[in-house]
């Protein structure tokens with residue numbers, strides 16, 4: 001078995017064990033394999049091991065990989081699903097709208113408007129998570145929690161987007177109790193939006209270092225990179 005296949009199996013075991021520990025239904029958490037900085041060959045290995053959903057942070061790198069995988073044989077069944085999880089500049093929305101299935105990092109209405117306008121007519125609506133800044137001053141990314149309801153309202157009204165939920169990247173913490181406390185705040189915000197009538201089904205939270213805590217606090221997608229593909233070799237992580 002390849003190293004990537006072994007790592008995938010270990011990550012899936014952690015997810016399954018955490019679902020069980022939390023008393024959650026099996027397969028209530030989906031694994032997004034974060035392939036940024038790794039080549040199409042690494043993605044191919046993960047595909048061969050059964051993985052179908054991949055996350056990318058950089059537009060051009062992601063689009064190149066999507067194209068490379070689309071040209072690869074055998075054609076994976078079910079088809080691959082591509083999630084954009086990096087910061088979005090407004091002049092880079094078009095390739096995201098044209099090539100990806102999901103975007104986890106919408107934090108401004110202007111970006112959402114552009115993604116909706118630029119989503120090609122023949123494609124399904126683009127699935128959207130709103131990124132929330134749950135760690136305050138420590139993070140520059142994400143909408144402030146008090147602004148999320150207005151942003152959700154705006155996104156829910158756009159024709160070519162489908163609002164699915166929230167995404168967060170809390171400050172890295174070694175301590176599981178602190179990890180859980182941050183994820184619990186995201187979950188509370190998510191439940192508040194649902195109580196307001198937003199039909200959300202996705203909480204994108206948890207990475208290699210804190211996926212167990214995220215699953216215990218209700219994550220439905222964990223975004224895992226280094227635990228699957230290994231350490232990344234360049235600084236823009």
Ligand SMILES: *Cc1c(COP(=O)(O)O)cnc(C)c1O
Pocket residue numbers: 034036057085086169207208209223224225226227237
């Ligand atoms: C890189 C990245 C991940 C994966 O991080 P690991 O610690 O390698 O698992 C998850 N989410 C986002 C937004 C990332 O940029």
